[in-house]
Amino acid sequence: MPIFRRKPKPAPLISIELPSGEEVERAVAAELLRGRAVLRGALFMTNRRLMFESERGDARWMIVPYGEVASAGLYAAPNPHLGGPPSRRQCLCVETAKGEQVWWDFDEQAEREWLPLVQAKVDAAKAILSDDQ
Secondary structure, eight states: OOSSOOOOOOOOOOSSOOOTTOOEEEEEEEEEEETTEEEEEEEEEESSEEEEEESSSSOOEEEEEGGGEEEEEEEOOSOGGGTOOTTOOOEEEEEETTSOEEEEEOOHHHHHHHHHHHHHHHHHHHHHHHHHO
């Protein structure tokens, strides 16, 4: 039995109203990695897209629809030689069809749980897009 019992932190709540039919399925406190910059906030998985809401700043949202994702995976943090913390052994990364990479860092166990869910949503979005063509 652990000496210190920590209560799990409640999942973050999204601060905007979503369009009709869109719902948040998962949420986690996360960091968006952008070069040397690290933005703290919350990552939301909806039934239509991944949404990151930064805690502060003018550009508070990073939104990636599943239909625009080319691939998703867990990789070592980018640019560790630029001063990134060595503790980032893995991060959730999605690459868009345009070749852009979006990196999020949060609890490693949660990242392993999120990855197959994200990949399944990306595959489903690709199937819908191919059926429409």
